[in-house]
Amino acid sequence: MPMELLVTLVLALPIAGFGLTALVGRRLGTRAWIVAVPAIVVTWAIAMVVVWTALSGGFGTDGLHFTLYQWVPAGDFTIEANFAVDNLTAVLLIVVTTVGMLVHVYSIGYMAHDPGRWRFFAYLNLFMFSMLLLVLAGNFMLLFAAWELVGLCSYLLIGFWYPRPSAAIAAKKAFLANRVGDVGFALGIFAVWTTVGTLNFTDAFERLSEGLAGGQIEAWAITGIALLLFCGAVGKSAQFPLHVWLPDAMEGPTPVSALIHAATMVNAGVYFVARANPLFSLSPEAMFVVAAIGIFTAILAASIALTQNDIKRVLAYSTLSQLGYMFASLGVGAYVAAIFHMTAQGFTKGLLFLGSGSVIHGVHEEQDMNRMGGLWRRMPITHATMLVGSLSMAGIPPLAAFFSKDEILGEAFKNGFLWVWLVGIVVAALTAFYMFRLMGKTFYGPSHVDPAVEPHVRESPRSMTVPLILLAIPAALLGLVLGLPFGAGLIGQWLEPIFEEAQLNLGLHHEPVQILGVDGVLILVSVAVATAGLAVAIRLFGFHWPLRGDDTEAQPERVAALTARAPRLYRASFRKWWFDELNDLLFVRLGGRVAHFIWWFDRAIVDGTVNGIGDVVQGAGRDLRRIQTGRVQNYALGIAIALIVMAGGFLIVTAR
Amino acid sequence: MSQSLDSYLALSALLFAVGTFGFLARRNAIAMLMSIELMLNAVNLAIVAFGAFVPSLRGDASVIALVVMAVAAAEATVGLAIVIAIYRNRRTPLVDEYTQMRE
Numbered sequence: 100m101p102m103e104l105l106v107t108l109v110l111a112l113p114i115a116g117f118g119l120t121a122l123v124g125r126r127l128g129t130r131a132w133i134v135a136v137p138a139i140v141v142t143w144a145i146a147m148v149v150v151w152t153a154l155s156g157g158f159g160t161d162g163l164h165f166t167l168y169q170w171v172p173a174g175d176f177t178i179e180a181n182f183a184v185d186n187l188t189a190v191l192l193i194v195v196t197t198v199g200m201l202v203h204v205y206s207i208g209y210m211a212h213d214p215g216r217w218r219f220f221a222y223l224n225l226f227m228f229s230m231l232l233l234v235l236a237g238n239f240m241l242l243f244a245a246w247e248l249v250g251l252c253s254y255l256l257i258g259f260w261y262p263r264p265s266a267a268i269a270a271k272k273a274f275l276a277n278r279v280g281d282v283g284f285a286l287g288i289f290a291v292w293t294t295v296g297t298l299n300f301t302d303a304f305e306r307l308s309e310g311l312a313g314g315q316i317e318a319w320a321i322t323g324i325a326l327l328l329f330c331g332a333v334g335k336s337a338q339f340p341l342h343v344w345l346p347d348a349m350e351g352p353t354p355v356s357a358l359i360h361a362a363t364m365v366n367a368g369v370y371f372v373a374r375a376n377p378l379f380s381l382s383p384e385a386m387f388v389v390a391a392i393g394i395f396t397a398i399l400a401a402s403i404a405l406t407q408n409d410i411k412r413v414l415a416y417s418t419l420s421q422l423g424y425m426f427a428s429l430g431v432g433a434y435v436a437a438i439f440h441m442t443a444q445g446f447t448k449g450l451l452f453l454g455s456g457s458v459i460h461g462v463h464e465e466q467d468m469n470r471m472g473g474l475w476r477r478m479p480i481t482h483a484t485m486l487v488g489s490l491s492m493a494g495i496p497p498l499a500a501f502f503s504k505d506e507i508l509g510e511a512f513k514n515g516f517l518w519v520w521l522v523g524i525v526v527a528a529l530t531a532f533y534m535f536r537l538m539g540k541t542f543y544g545p546s547h548v549d550p551a552v553e554p555h556v557r558e559s560p561r562s563m564t565v566p567l568i569l570l571a572i573p574a575a576l577l578g579l580v581l582g583l584p585f586g587a588g589l590i591g592q593w594l595e596p597i598f599e600e601a602q603l604n605l606g607l608h609h610e611p612v613q614i615l616g617v618d619g620v621l622i623l624v625s626v627a628v629a630t631a632g633l634a635v636a637i638r639l640f641g642f643h644w645p646l647r648g649d650d651t652e653a654q655p656e657r658v659a660a661l662t663a664r665a666p667r668l669y670r671a672s673f674r675k676w677w678f679d680e681l682n683d684l685l686f687v688r689l690g691g692r693v694a695h696f697i698w699w700f701d702r703a704i705v706d707g708t709v710n711g712i713g714d715v716v717q718g719a720g721r722d723l724r725r726i727q728t729g730r731v732q733n734y735a736l737g738i739a740i741a742l743i744v745m746a747g748g749f750l751i752v753t754a755r
Numbered sequence: 756m757s758q759s760l761d762s763y764l765a766l767s768a769l770l771f772a773v774g775t776f777g778f779l780a781r782r783n784a785i786a787m788l789m790s791i792e793l794m795l796n797a798v799n800l801a802i803v804a805f806g807a808f809v810p811s812l813r814g815d816a817s818v819i820a821l822v823v824m825a826v827a828a829a830e831a832t833v834g835l836a837i838v839i840a841i842y843r844n845r846r847t848p849l850v851d852e853y854t855q856m857r858e
Contacts, residue, residue: 730851732787736779 102152103165105145106182106235109192112142113228117221124217135220136203139227143200146192146231153189160596161185164237164301171240178298183237186593190438191234191370194445195363197573199227201566202358205453208562209354209460219259219352226252230363234370239288239298242371246284246335249364250277256359257351269347276344280334287327294320304377308604311381318382325378325385328371336368336422339396343678345419349411353456356411361418361448366441369425373434373598380432380601390430394522397423399676401529405536406672409466410455413537417492418448420526421500424507427519432605433510434598439590440503443577447491447500450570454485457559457567458541463552468537472653473546475643477556480564482542484571489538491574493531494629501626502578502588509621514607527625531632539640544653585618763804770797782849784838788831795827 116138124131152158162185171178184192203223210216229248236242258270292298294316295306307324310316332338337345348360359365372379372389379385400419407413421444428437459466461478475482491498494505504527511519548556558564581590595602602608613619639661641653662669674680774797777790799820806816842848 729854729856732779732782732850739775739779 102149102157102163102184105149106163106165106184107167109142109146109149109196110228110231110235112138112145113224113231117224117228120217120221120224124221127217129211129216131217131220132203132207135224136207138224139196139200139203142227142231143196146196149184150189150192153184153186154593158184161301162188178238178240180241181237181299182235183300184235185597187370187373187438187597188234190442190590190593191366192231194366194442195227195230195234198362198445198449198570199230199358201569202354202362202449202453205357205456205563205566206352206354208560209456210352213352215259219256222252222255222259223354223358226256226359226364230367233367237300239291239300239303243285243288246331246367247281249359249367250274250281250335253277253348253359253364256355257348259351259355263350266350269344269350273344273348276337276341277334280331280341283327283330284332284334287324287329287331290320290324290327294324300374304375307378308381308600321378322382322384325375325382326388328375328378329385329389332368332371332426333392334368335371336365336426337419338368338392338423338426339399340678342396342400342419343682346412346415346675349409349415353411353452353459356415357449357452357456360415361452362445365418365422366425366445369422369429369437369441372426372429373438376429376434376598376601377604379429380604383605386430386432386605388430390427390516390519393423393426393428393430394519394526395423396420397427397526398522398529399423401526401533402672403675404533405529406669408468408540410458410468410471410537410541411452411466413468413533414448414451414455417451417530417533418444420530421448421492424504424523424526427511427523428507431511431514431516431519432602432607433507433514434601435591435594436503436506436510438594439581440500440507442581442590443491443499443503443574446570446573446577447488447498450484450488450567450574451492453563453567453570454481454488457481457563458485460559460563461556462548463555465549465552468540470547470549471541472544472548473542474548474556475542478542478558480558480567484564484567485542486538487571487575489534491578493534493633494527494625495531495633496626497579499574499577501629502582505622505625506582506585508625509618512621513617524625524628528628528632531629532636535633535636535642536640539636539642539653543641543643543650585622760804760808763808764801767797767801767804770794770800782851784841784848784850785835787850788834788838791834792827792831795823795830799823799827 116135119134120127120131124134127133153162162183164181164183166179166181168180169177170180203220206219206223210219213219226249229245229252233242233245233249236245254270254274257273258266260266261270288298291303291307295303295310297303297306307316307321311318311321334341345360345365349356351360379389397420400416400423404413404416404420407416421440425437425440425444428434428440457478458471458474458481461474461481462471465471487498491500494501496502508520508523508527511523546553582588637651639654639658642651643649644651671677771794774790774792774794777793778787781787781790802816802820802823806813806820838848841853845853
C-alpha cells in the first residue's frame with residue numbers, strides 16, 4: 100500500500116493546494132504562494148520516490164496498477180478511478196514535477212507585483228493536479244477528464260490577464276481549437292468502448308490486437324479509432340492544422356508558457372500516442388498520418404519561427420516544430436526517441452521560456468526583439484542559461500536535445516522513412532538558425548532598448564535565476580546521462596520494454612548502433628547542418644565569444660538585403676503562411692455566411708411556420724368570436740335558418 | 756270543426772311561424788317566453804291533429820301532448836323565475852341589455 104499511498108498523495112497535494120489557495124489566497128496578499136509552492140515541492144519529492152522505484156524495476160515490467168475507487172458505477176458500465184505507473188509514466192513524472200516545481204518557484208518572483216497572484220497560484224496548482232492525473236490515469240475516461248482539465252487550466256491561464264482583449268481572445272482561440280480535436284478524441288473513446296467494451300488501457304489494447312488477429316475487428320476500424328484518437332493529440336499538441344492556438348497562447352504569463360505551453364501540457368498528445376502504441380502500431384496507415392502531420396508541422400513552424408520578432412512567439416513556433424519532430428518520430432516507430440526528445444525538449448524549452456520571461460521582466464514587459472539587444476552584459480545569468488538552452492535546442496553536442504533529435508533522425512532514416520529524415524535535416528538547420536537569431540537579437544549587438552528603460556535593466560531576482568540554473572543542468576547534461584552510449588542509453592533501457600509489442604507489430608528490430616558506420620555518418624550530417632545554421636545566424640545577428648572575449652558584430656544591412664531578395668518567402672513566413680487569414684476566411688467569413696443563412700432559415704422558415712400556424716388560429720379565433728354574441732336570439736336565428744335550409748333541401752331532394 | 760288534417764297542420768304552421776318571429780324579433784324577455792309557449796302549443800296542435808286523424812297514433816299522441824304540456828309548464832315556470840330574478844337586478848326586461856356575462 101505505501102506506493103499506492105504515495106501516488107495518491109502526488110495527486111492529492113496539488114488539488115489540496117488549489118483548494119486552499121482558492122479559498123484563502125486572497126487574504127494572503129503578497130504571500131499567496133505560501134501554500135501552493137510548498138505543496139508542489141513536496142509533490143516533487145514524493146514523485147521522485149515513485150519515479151526511482153519505478154525505474155529501478157520496483158514495479159516489474161507491467162508497472163504498478165491500482166484502483167482508488169469505483170468512479171462511475173452504472174450497471175454493466177463501470178469505470179474505476181484506476182492508476183498505472185510504469186516507466187513511461189515515470190519519465191513523464193520527472194518532466195512534469197521538476198519543471199512544474201521550478202516554474203512555481205520562479206513564479207514567486209515573476210508574479211510578485213501582480214494583484215491576481217493568488218488566482219495564478221491556484222490555477223497553477225490545479226494544472227499540476229490535472230497534468231499528473233493525465234499521466235497517471237489508467238483508463239480512457241480518466242485520461243479524458245484530465246485532458247479536459249488541463250485544457251481548462253490552459254484557458255484560464257492564457258486568459259489570466261483577461262482585461263486585455265488579446266488575452267481573452269487568445270484563451271478562447273486555444274479553447275476552441277482544442278475542442279475541435281477533442282471531438283475526435285471523444286469519438287475515438289466511444290469507438291473503443293463499442294468495439295471492445297472496456298476503457299482500461301491494458302485491456303483495451305490487448306483486446307484490440309487480439310480482435311484484429313482473430314478477425315473480429317476489421318483493419319479499417321483500428322485505423323479509424325487510431326486516427327480519431329490522434330485528432331485529440333493534434334489539438335492538444337498543436338499540430339497542423341490546429342497549430343494556430345499555441346503561438347497566441349503566449350498572451351499568458353511567461354511561467355505559464357514555460358510550464359503548460361512548452362514543457363508539459365502540449366506533450367500530452369505525444370504521451371498519449373506513445374501510451375497507445377499497441378493500437379497505433381497495428382495500423383500502418385495511422386502511423387503514416389502521424390509521421391506526415393508531425394514532420395509537416397515541424398517544417399511549417401520552423402519556417403515561421405525564422406521571421407517572428409516577438410521573443411515568446413519564436414519560442415512558441417520552436418515548440419510546435421519540436422512537437423512535430425516527436426510526432427514524426429512516433430510515426431516512424433521510434434517511440435523511445437520521441438519520449439527522449441519530449442524530455443529533453445521539456446527541460447530545454449522550459450528553460451528558454453523562463454529565460455525569455457526573465458528578459459521580458461528585465462526590459463519592463465517588452466517582448467519585441469527589435470527593442471532588445473546587448474543584454475548579455477546586464478543579465479549574465481539569464482544569458483548564460485539561455486545560451487545553454489539555445490545550443491541544446493540547436494542540436495549541438497553534447498547537449499540534451501542533440502542526443503534526442505539525432506536519435507529521431509537516425510531512426511527515421513534506418514526505418515526507411517527517407518523523406519522524414521530529409522525534412523528533419525532541413526528543420527534541424529532552421530532550428531539552429533532561428534535559435535541564434537533569437538540569441539543575437541536579444542543578447543548581442545548594440546542595444547535597442549527603450550532609452551527610458553535602459554538604465555534600469557538588471558538581472559532578475561534570485562527566485563527567478565535559481566530555477567534557470569537548475570533547469571540549465573538537465574538541458575545540458577540530460578543527453579549525456581540518458582543517451583549514452585548511442586542507442587543503448589538509460590532511456591532506452593527504461594522505455595524499450597514498454598514499446599516492445601509495438602516494435603513487434605511494426606516488424607522493427609533493434610539493431611546495434613554502428614558509430615563508425617551509418618549512424619556515425621548520420622550524426623555527422625545532422626551536426627554539420629545544425630552548425631551551418633548556427634554559423635549563418637551568428638554571422639547575421641552577432642555573437643559574443645565567451646572564451647575569446649570578443650564579439651561578432653551583427654549585420655542588419657545584410658539581413659535586410661537577404662530579406663529583400665526573397666520578399667514573397669519573407670512575407671509568407673512573417674504572416675505565418677496566412678493560416679490565421681485562412682481560418683478567418685474559412686470559418687469566420689464563410690462559416691459566418693453559412694451560419695447567417697441557417698439563422699435566416701430558422702427565423703424565416705421554421706419560426707415562420709410555427710408562428711404562421713399560431714397567427715392563423717389566432718386570427719380565426721378573433722374573427723369567429725364575432726359570431727358568439729351571447730344573444731340567444733342570434734343563435735335562434737341561426738337555428739331557424741339552418742332548419743329552413745335543411746327542410747328546403749329535404750323537400751327538393753324528395754321532390755325529384 | 757274542419758274534417759281535413761291539412762287545415763290543422765296549416766294552423767299549426769302559422770302559429771309556429773308567429774312564435775318563431777316573436778322569439779327572434781322581440782327584445783322583451785317575457786314576450787320571448789310567450790313566443791316559446793306559442794311554438795310549443797303549435798307543435799302540440801300538430802300532434803293532437805295527427806292523433807285525431809291517424810287511428811294508429813291516437814293513444815301515443817295524447818300522451819305526447821300531455822308530456823309537452825308538462826314540459827312547457829315547467830319551462831315557463833323556470834324561465835319566468837329567471838327573468839324575474841334578472842329583472843330585479845337589472846331593472847329591465849330587455850334581453851339585449853343583459854350583457855354582464857359578455858367579455
